[in-house]
Amino acid sequence: GQQLNQSPQSMFIQEGEDVSMNCTSSSIFNTWLWYKQDPGEGPVLLIALYKAGELTSNGRLTAQFGITRKDSFLNISASIPSDVGIYFCAGLQGGSEKLVFGKGMKLTVNP
Amino acid sequence: DAGVIQSPRHEVTEMGQEVTLRCKPISGHDYLFWYRQTMMRGLELLIYFNNNVPIDDSGMPEDRFSAKMPNASFSTLKIQPSEPRDSAVYFCASSNSGFLRPQHFGDGTRLSIL
Numbered sequence: 001g002q003q004l005n006q007s008p009q010s011m012f013i014q015e016g017e018d019v020s021m022n023c024t025s026s027s028i029f030n031t032w033l034w035y036k037q038d039p040g041e042g043p044v045l046l047i048a049l050y051k052a053g054e055l056t057s058n059g060r061l062t063a064q065f066g067i068t069r070k071d072s073f074l075n076i077s078a079s080i081p082s083d084v085g086i087y088f089c090a091g092l093q094g095g096s097e098k099l100v101f102g103k104g105m106k107l108t109v110n111p
Numbered sequence: 112d113a114g115v116i117q118s119p120r121h122e123v124t125e126m127g128q129e130v131t132l133r134c135k136p137i138s139g140h141d142y143l144f145w146y147r148q149t150m151m152r153g154l155e156l157l158i159y160f161n162n163n164v165p166i167d168d169s170g171m172p173e174d175r176f177s178a179k180m181p182n183a184s185f186s187t188l189k190i191q192p193s194e195p196r197d198s199a200v201y202f203c204a205s206s207n208s209g210f211l212r213p214q215h216f217g218d219g220t221r222l223s224i225l
Binding site (some may be wrong): 035044 | 144154202206214221
């Protein structure tokens with residue numbers, strides 16, 4: 001099935017650093033979502049983006065819906081240990097309820 | 112507000128046994144989704160329902176898998192007979208109507224088939 005290309009696959013950073021991750025596709029999406037998954041739990045929605053070019057913040061998180069509608073970015077500023085987890089991008093195409101997921105980015109934050 | 116509730120959280124059973132996973136969506140949500148997550152394949156959509164009706168089951172791996180939604184507050188995913196390659200974490204998610212509404216996930220069932 002269709003996949004989103006999410007990069008990088010993993011990152012190791014020091015507490016206090018900023019981190020960026022992105023997601024690309026060869027297809028257009030109408031909605032971009034960013035989820036975080038902690039061990040033993042389900043993905044939790046962080047940010048939802050609905051319009052091309054939209055820039056949305058949620059605390060230290062900022063995400064953007066690419067102008068081409070084929071990509072999205074998530075930035076985390078001033079990382080803290082609890083930011084550790086796996087971050088997934090997901091997209092919805094027009095007329096579909098089927099979320100397409102990226103493979104995830106595993107973030108490790110060293111105190 | 113209660114989120115999506117799945118049971119059991121963990122299931123260990125022997126190959127060939129029937130396995131039933133359960134899900135209670137968020138009240139008022141009219142879409143329900145079943146996913147499977149593995150290291151190799153990531154998150155895969157198996158099937159989804161709208162107003163209790165199965166809409167797309169193209170992700171169901173084979174006939175051993177079946178899903179039902181007898182009412183708006185309950186769904187099951189059944190595997191019969193189970194095989195070791197079915198071992199994975201199975202998630203249920205729900206959302207409100209409308210193509211732009213985000214899905215909310217349960218905490219999953221970790222299934223191990225020996």
